[in-house]
Amino acid sequence: MEIPKIKLVPKPETDEGKSVIGYKYNDVAGTRHFLGGKPEELNEEDYPRCEDCNKQMTFYSQIDPIGDQYDLADCMVIHTFICFDCLKVKSELNQLKA
Template sequence: MKIPKIKLITQPETENAKKAVGYEWNDIAGTRHYLGGEPDGIEEKDYPTCDSCGERMTFYAQIDSIGDKYELADCMVIHNFVCFDCFEVKCQLTQTLM
């Protein structure tokens, strides 16, 4: 199953949250959040498999680093996968330059 790509827009609601978002030196990192589509930096053949049924999981979401203060390693993203048969989930950190 492939989910259509749905871009997520960061909308911090407090002053502290507004200060946490973004990078001083990078305009791309912190903007790569979305549901569905294809994950940056991972080919479909490398998607994880479900521990229960052994089938390849569906890419569900990509969550980017937040900003300088909450950076994931070196601007990594979290890729989230789900098995729609067993409702198991897996996530992994991936370095991507997209």
């Protein structure tokens, strides 16, 4: 199953939130957030399997780091997967080339 891709755009509600968005030396990192679709630079055969039923999980979201202050190991992204049968969730940190 593939969920339709939905782009997410950060919208901080406070000055403190606005102050931590973005990177000094990278225009791409911090902009790669979305729900559904296909994860960037990850093949479907590499999706995790559910630990309960062993079925391949469905890609659910890609979350990019917020900015320099909250960077994830040199701009890694969080990929989240779900098993809709067992309602198990798994998240992974993955390094993208961009």
